[in-house]
Amino acid sequence: MSLHVAIRSKRFGETHILRDLVFQVAPGEVLAVLGPSGVGKSTLLRLIAGLDTDYVGQIRRTGRLAMVFQEPVLMPWRSARDNLRLTTGVSADQAEAALARVGLSGKGGLFPGQLSLGQQRRLSLARAYAARPDILLLDEPFVSLDPALVEDMLALTESVIAEQRPATVFVTHAQAEADRLATRQMKLQAPAQAVTAQGA
Amino acid sequence: MSLSEIRNITAGRGKGSPRPLPSWAVRALSLLALLVFWVALAWAKADPMVLPGPQIVLPRILSEAASGELWVHLGATLWRVVQAFAAAMSLGLLLGLVMGLSPTLNRWLDPWLVVFLNLPALVVIVLCFLWIGLNETAAIVAVAINKIPLVTAMMREGARALNGPLGDMAQVFNMSAYARLRHIVLPQLAPHLAATARAGLSLIWKIVLVVEFLGRGQGVGFKIHLHFQMFDVTMVMVYALSFVAVMLAIETLILQPLENRARRWRDA
Numbered sequence: 001m002s003l004h005v006a007i008r009s010k011r012f013g014e015t016h017i018l019r020d021l022v023f024q025v026a027p028g029e030v031l032a033v034l035g036p037s038g039v040g041k042s043t044l045l046r047l048i049a050g051l052d053t054d055y056v057g058q059i060r061r062t063g064r065l066a067m068v069f070q071e072p073v074l075m076p077w078r079s080a081r082d083n084l085r086l087t088t089g090v091s092a093d094q095a096e097a098a099l100a101r102v103g104l105s106g107k108g109g110l111f112p113g114q115l116s117l118g119q120q121r122r123l124s125l126a127r128a129y130a131a132r133p134d135i136l137l138l139d140e141p142f143v144s145l146d147p148a149l150v151e152d153m154l155a156l157t158e159s160v161i162a163e164q165r166p167a168t169v170f171v172t173h174a175q176a177e178a179d180r181l182a183t184r185q186m187k188l189q190a191p192a193q194a195v196t197a198q199g200a
Numbered sequence: 201m202s203l204s205e206i207r208n209i210t211a212g213r214g215k216g217s218p219r220p221l222p223s224w225a226v227r228a229l230s231l232l233a234l235l236v237f238w239v240a241l242a243w244a245k246a247d248p249m250v251l252p253g254p255q256i257v258l259p260r261i262l263s264e265a266a267s268g269e270l271w272v273h274l275g276a277t278l279w280r281v282v283q284a285f286a287a288a289m290s291l292g293l294l295l296g297l298v299m300g301l302s303p304t305l306n307r308w309l310d311p312w313l314v315v316f317l318n319l320p321a322l323v324v325i326v327l328c329f330l331w332i333g334l335n336e337t338a339a340i341v342a343v344a345i346n347k348i349p350l351v352t353a354m355m356r357e358g359a360r361a362l363n364g365p366l367g368d369m370a371q372v373f374n375m376s377a378y379a380r381l382r383h384i385v386l387p388q389l390a391p392h393l394a395a396t397a398r399a400g401l402s403l404i405w406k407i408v409l410v411v412e413f414l415g416r417g418q419g420v421g422f423k424i425h426l427h428f429q430m431f432d433v434t435m436v437m438v439y440a441l442s443f444v445a446v447m448l449a450i451e452t453l454i455l456q457p458l459e460n461r462a463r464r465w466r467d468a
Contacts (some may be wrong), residue, residue, distance in 0.1 A: 011407060049372050051369075051371060065372055065373075065374070066373065067369075077387040077462075078465075088302040088373060089368070113465065137372075
């Protein structure tokens with residue numbers, strides 16, 4: 001098993017954000033995490049990623065980690081190619097191959113500011129895939145994209161997950177996206193966590 | 201005049217407006233204007249003992265350069281500037297980063313910073329000469345101590361403005377500490393570093409001159425002291441202007457190209 005999550009409590013001040021949340025994700029599985037805004041979906045990803053360690057419980061993960069954030073989060077002063085190389089350690093050729101995979105062939109030398117928002121999102125996806133992660137965290141990666149681009153990105157994500165088989169946690173608002181990608185779904189509900197999980 | 205005529209005039213102005221001058225030309229013209237201002241002041245004063253004009257100072261610069269004397273003292277001052285600059289920038293950068301990233305350390309160290317920021321340069325120089333001796337180490341340490349607090353304060357502001365999501369990304373992708381510093385932190389600090397380097401160089405060479413004035417046997421400050429005692433205004437200006445020229449060259453040939461390189465991605 002790649003990812004074990006057993007969170008007893010996560011609070012911001014007096015407010016409980018997450019409580020008694022237990023799940024596991026195996027290689028090749030995609031767990032979609034759904035729920036309204038402010039319910040703690042992104043907080044859950046931050047805990048899994050190790051970006052927030054202030055909680056009660058235990059999270060165990062094995063292997064390499066990669067994450068696609070809500071915003072592309074790219075180094076604007078480094079080329080698209082270097083954004084892949086410097087974060088994942090791949091060679092220049094492998095970076096070009098990853099760029100080609102997301103439809104950014106020949107754009108390796110451009111700075112992120114020279115790419116459209118859609119292209120920046122693809123670059124951010126390419127970075128996660130180039131890392132060949134064992135655990136992949138997706139934090140609403142398709143939000144505020146036009147429908148054609150969402151479809152494009154979903155297809156791409158689907159094929160890469162099928163190929164690399166990481167244990168994936170996919171936070172989203174969109175039920176359709178969850179239905180498309182996820183092998184299991186989990187709904188977080190406010191105020192304090194009634195959790196339902198269902199197999200796909 | 202009818203409305204349509206006014207429109208025509210406005211459009212005509214837009215088309216015929218001259219293109220702005222390139223920055224090197226503006227720089228050259230600005231320096232030329234300063235030279236003209238100096239000539240005018242010298243002419244108005246009409247006493248070369250008090251304010252010699254460029255026609256007196258420039259030949260003296262050439263003769264000092266030809267004798268080799270000018271280079272010895274410019275070199276000594278420049279070497280002190282380089283050493284003090286390197287020490288102040290590296291230590292100030294480190295302290296500024298630590299204080300900017302750790303609120304706890306910042307709370308403890310901030311009063312120290314305020315004290316050192318407000319310590320007069322002359323006091324530090326005199327104390328260093330008294331404690332360490334009238335030697336090169338004291339000179340460099342005195343200049344560096346004067347400059348470190350300013351670099352620290354400016355770098356602290358830069359560190360406070362570091363982008364959080366980029367730091368998260370670096371952590372998730374497990375980038376090494378060196379890679380984070382080089383590719384995440386320093387590029388964000390580049391504008392602060394450039395501003396600090398520029399302010400630092402101009403401040404440091406002035407302090408180096410005071411140090412040399414008070415306690416060294418070589419350098420521009422030493423020569424200025426010597427000629428000050430003889431009331432030789434021309435030679436004071438020879439050495440001061442020569443070093444200003446050196447600093448102008450460093451700014452134009454080193455600092456500006458470095459800054460342009462660091463901001464290449466913004467202009468792309």
